[in-house]
Amino acid sequence: MSAKFKPGDHVRIRVGSPPGHFRTPSYVQGKVGRIEAVHGEFRNPETLAYGKDGLPKQFLYLVSVDQAQLWDTYAASPRDRLFIDIYEHWLEPCGG
Amino acid sequence: MHDHDHPHADAHAPITAGREPSHYEKRATAIVSLLIEKGLVTADEVRRTIEQMDERTPALGAKVVARAWVDPEFKARLLTDAKSACAELGVDTGTLANIVAIENTDAVHNVVVCTLCSCYPRSILGLPPDWYKSLSYRSRVVKNPREVLREFGLDLPHDVEVRVYDSTADMRYLVIPARPPGTEHCSETELAALVTRDSMIGVAKARTAKQ
Numbered sequence: 001m002s003a004k005f006k007p008g009d010h011v012r013i014r015v016g017s018p019p020g021h022f023r024t025p026s027y028v029q030g031k032v033g034r035i036e037a038v039h040g041e042f043r044n045p046e047t048l049a050y051g052k053d054g055l056p057k058q059f060l061y062l063v064s065v066d067q068a069q070l071w072d073t074y075a076a077s078p079r080d081r082l083f084i085d086i087y088e089h090w091l092e093p094c095g096g
Numbered sequence: 097m098h099d100h101d102h103p104h105a106d107a108h109a110p111i112t113a114g115r116e117p118s119h120y121e122k123r124a125t126a127i128v129s130l131l132i133e134k135g136l137v138t139a140d141e142v143r144r145t146i147e148q149m150d151e152r153t154p155a156l157g158a159k160v161v162a163r164a165w166v167d168p169e170f171k172a173r174l175l176t177d178a179k180s181a182c183a184e185l186g187v188d189t190g191t192l193a194n195i196v197a198i199e200n201t202d203a204v205h206n207v208v209v210c211t212l213c214s215c216y217p218r219s220i221l222g223l224p225p226d227w228y229k230s231l232s233y234r235s236r237v238v239k240n241p242r243e244v245l246r247e248f249g250l251d252l253p254h255d256v257e258v259r260v261y262d263s264t265a266d267m268r269y270l271v272i273p274a275r276p277p278g279t280e281h282c283s284e285t286e287l288a289a290l291v292t293r294d295s296m297i298g299v300a301k302a303r304t305a306k307q
């Protein structure tokens with residue numbers, strides 16, 4: 001398997017609340033971010049948490065999101081950003 | 097009054113359990129009992145693991161940071177592959193999670209949180225402080241990082257970019273604080289003493305030599 005995204009790509013974080021254990025907090029869902037790094041492949045915590053093998057592995061990315069996009073009231077600095085780790089199946093391509 | 101076999105001058109209050117164990121404490125105790133009963137682990141292995149976790153302290157991270165301050169090539173390796181770089185210093189980062197080092201500079205300030213639970217680079221910082229696990233810190237630092245940092249006593253200039261790292265998955269983030277000014281002549285051991293736990297989470301700067 002190869003990673004679907006590379007550093008610099010713009011992505012949209014999917015919206016969802018599957019039953020059970022998932023690692024994509026709601027405050028970033030639906031937001032557009034930028035791939036900062038590809039961490040590698042890791043077992044999927046959504047199945048691993050329930051005694052399964054967590055396979056197939058998922059690529060994990062470091063994604064940055066502008067704070068001003070996350071919070072309407074964020075006025076401190078337009079350069080401030082959130083960096084968050086998101087698994088590939090929670091990301092979709094986004095034009096920009 | 098109580099009844100035991102040593103005399104003492106002052107009566108002390110009876111020693112009692114402070115409160116009922118919580119639901120999760122009872123569950124953990126039940127799981128440990130079952131694992132021991134089924135022969136999957138021994139009580140001594142459980143004890144030893146707790147002992148090993150308690151032996152890990154921020155001194156491990158401080159040693160790594162101090163080396164990064166004095167050795168730019170080591171710092172470069174630490175930023176690329178923290179696990180191997182820590183191993184060079186005999187610091188075992190374990191197998192449970194990956195460590196990623198991020199650097200604070202004059203232009204960028206990183207601060208770490210886990211909004212979903214309490215993920216923390218335990219292998220090099222030990223157990224997280226209570227505030228790190230509090231709902232208040234976890235919910236507020238992502239939304240208002242500068243305000244939260246001010247509450248910790250750190251007022252960052254407007255032109256410094258603040259990066260909040262939310263460790264939601266398999267990576268654990270270690271902040272390399274900026275080396276304080278006026279420490280050019282300090283030894284590596286003296287430098288390590290300036291690297292505090294909070295500076296490696298990113299809610300403070302490293303101590304200056306005279307603090």
